[in-house]
Amino acid sequence: MSASPPHPTPSPRFPASFVWGVATASYQIEGAAAEDGKGPSIWDTFVRRPGAVRDGHTGDVGCDHYHLLDQDVELMRRLGLDAYRFSLSWPRVLPTGSGTVEPRGLDFYDRLVDRLLEAGVTPTPTLFHWDLPQALEDEGGWLNRETADRFAEFTSVAAERLGDRVKRWITLNEPFIHMAFGYAFGTHAPGRALMLDALPVAHHQLLGHGLATAALRAAVPDAQVLISNNCTPVRHRSDARSDADLAAGSAYDALHNRMFNDPLLLGSYPDLSAYGMEDPAWGGVVRDGDLATIAAPLDGLGINYYNPTWVTAPADSAALLPFDLAEPEEAYRRTAFDWPVVPDGLTELLTGLKARYGDALPPVWITENGCSQPAGLDDRARIDFLAGHLGAVADAMAQGVDVRGYFTWSLMDNFEWAEGYHQRFGLVEVDFDTQTRTPRASFDWYRDLIASQRA
Ligand code: FCB
Secondary structure: OOOOOOOOOOOOOOOOOOEEEEEOOHHHHOOOOOOOOOOOEHHHHHOOOOOOOHHHOOOOOOOOHHHHHHHHHHHHHHHOOOEEEEEOOHHHHOOOOOOOOOHHHHHHHHHHHHHHHHOOOEEEEEEEOOOOEHHHHOOOHHHOOHHHHHHHHHHHHHHHHHOOOOOEEEEEEOHHHHHHHHHHHOOOOOOOOOHHHHOHHHHHHHHHHHHHHHHHHHHOOOOEEEEEEEOOOEEOOOOOOOHHHHHHHHHHHHHHHHHHHHHHHOOOOOOOHHHOOOOOOHHHOOOOOHHHHHOOOOOEEEEEOOOOEEEEOOOOOOOOOOOEEEOOOOOOOEOOOOOEOOOHHHHHHHHHHHHHHHHHOOOEEEEEOOOOOOOOOOOHHHHHHHHHHHHHHHHHHHOOOOEEEEEEEOOEOOOOHHHHHHOOOOOEEEEOOOOEEEEOHHHHHHHHHHHHHHO
């Protein structure tokens, strides 16, 4: 029995100015890992660690987008997209992270930007989607405060070359996930398992965001600056609503959501005492002036939403972390990744942001939302997922949240980090042996949705 209704619910009407997009990231699609002078990134190193990535997959070839750029832009033209969110590979432009610029790397993005503009698609680059130059990791990566300065240097190089045509910029992708998976648990590059000692990575990334914002504003006076945060509404099972459970939920919310939104929008960190962080200066990590740099005005807050998180009090009171993650009691539909499909979590998240930040909340952009489904072209479950989540966005807008655009993750199947090529998130199916791209049913659905919204 299929859980999907045969016809997805018709989409509500969005404002004419609403921006329709798709998203990708450099290491997940480009391939050409050592071509045209590109330096190694932490992902090039990490994928070679035995057992790090399922079946030993690597992004060496990816979707070979580096060579198939024209085809891929043609797919976007056929979708009728307003915007394309992609990321710049820092080590393709600055092979050692700083200093010498590789002109062939910049030329690639220059060409991509021109092709997009010819296709009527607004380029919306992300400056850091996790592929840090390995040379900077060798100096401590984001544990090292100087990486924030190097990020601003890279931002200036990119903005000076592309800023005549590129106006909408995203600084970081999901600094929480990068800190947690990359530095606390070690399941992503750079594969460090520091647990709570990873927390400075949050501050240094946010400082990098603030310095990059200043660099963008200097190089591109009419730039629109965004950041993409992964956010999750925190939920409790009906049998886990004691004060201790609620305190655990609040501690989780502080770590995953507020630690990254509060400094940007309020200029302060939330209470992190549940993590043993009593000192507001984090033992010297947070220096005078940093929060003012981080809280520089934003033109938009990018939200990447996949699902809520269920939290209980820790079963072991001596545990390092002040929460346990739980499974929902509801029998939600699941994606191929086994993530629960909860569209109303997106409405809850967006209205919750408005309630917490009020007028300090800039316009919101959904910069990622989508799902992994089994291979195959008849991906009705993906259509249902997208239709449901767009309905959730419309509900939040009806409740007063200013949402300006929506980027589906992802244009095409790609390298899904520690899962390698096993999770397929694309509107377009990719045969990784031949690099053939075949649009799925969801591609046609999204194209028709965009066209009907314009009609
Ligand atoms: C997000 C990442 C993106 C992709 C999706 C599925 O956390 O930003 O690169 O892997 O998850």
